[in-house]
Amino acid sequence: MFRPLxxxxxxxxxxxxxxxxxxxxxxxxxxxxxxxxxAGDDLGLQAQFDYDRLLCADSQFLRDQARAIGRxxxxxxxxxxxxxxxxxxxxxxxxxxxxxxxxxxxAIEMMDRSPIISYQVRFVDRGKGCLSFYQDDHCAANHxxxxxxxxxxxxxxxxxxxxxxxxxxxMVGIWANGNVNAPIRQQVELRLD
Numbered sequence: 001m002f003r004p005l006x007x008x009x010x011x012x013x014x015x016x017x018x019x020x021x022x023x024x025x026x027x028x029x030x031x032x033x034x035x036x037x038x039a040g041d042d043l044g045l046q047a048q049f050d051y052d053r054l055l056c057a058d059s060q061f062l063r064d065q066a067r068a069i070g071r072x073x074x075x076x077x078x079x080x081x082x083x084x085x086x087x088x089x090x091x092x093x094x095x096x097x098x099x100x101x102x103x104x105x106x107a108i109e110m111m112d113r114s115p116i117i118s119y120q121v122r123f124v125d126r127g128k129g130c131l132s133f134y135q136d137d138h139c140a141a142n143h144x145x146x147x148x149x150x151x152x153x154x155x156x157x158x159x160x161x162x163x164x165x166x167x168x169x170x171m172v173g174i175w176a177n178g179n180v181n182a183p184i185r186q187q188v189e190l191r192l193d
Contacts, residue, residue: 019056030054030062034069043075051078055085063089064193071169071192079165080149086192087152088126093119093145095161095175095188107184117175117188119145119156152190163190 033050036043043051054066063085070082087093095117103111123132125139133156134143145154150165158178163171171190177183 021056022058023053023056025054025057025059025062027059027062030057030066034065037073037075037078038069040074043078048075048077052081055081067192068169071165072167076149080147083150083152083165083171083192084126084129084147087131087145087147087190088124090131091121093121093131093154093190095119095190097175098172098187098189100187103186104184106182107186110184111186117159117186119154161188163188 029050033047033054036047037051051066051070055063055070057063057066067082067086070078070085073079073082097111097115097117099111119133121131122134122136123138124130125132128139129147130139131145132139132143133145134140139146141155143156145152152161152163152171152173154161154163154175159175160178161173161175163173166172169192171192173188174185175188176185
């Protein structure tokens with residue numbers, strides 16, 4: 001049975017960059033585009049395509065800035081692109097358990113044992129918008145994270161999670177172990193930086 005990895009520190013075969021080939025993106029063009037996004041300007045379709053290209057910049061700093069600014073954009077397509085870019089670069093998805101009122105004793109005990117639930121990324125399918133935790137060549141339906149717009153659904157055997165982008169640019173949601181006899185539900189956050 002597949003279980004989440006706790007505080008995993010190994011590398012996976014997943015690509016370290018969410019794009020096939022890094023792009024030498026001119027800094028002046030990047031600054032102008034990011035300032036327009038940050039100001040909430042009404043962006044045309046070309047600017048949205050340019051933003052998608054910026055997420056493939058060969059500069060890690062530019063990619064990080066583009067994702068941070070894009071997550072708080074008022075344009076859902078830009079927010080979704082920022083999330084995909086950040087998540088597709090991860091070797092491990094770390095869900096940090098957030099303390100909440102009304103937690104069960106089992107949930108508190110789980111959080112005390114390890115405040116992080118980790119899933120090693122073994123494969124990324126950019127076209128389908130998913131990450132595999134089990135297979136090295138495709139996303140199996142029972143071991144994956146699937147991205148759609150500003151939301152992410154996760155399934156690993158009976159463990160499931162649903163996270164959404166918040167107004168302040170964070171991915172927050174609920175993780176559940178799916179155990180009918182001893183259910184645990186935790187509020188979690190996936191760091192995107």
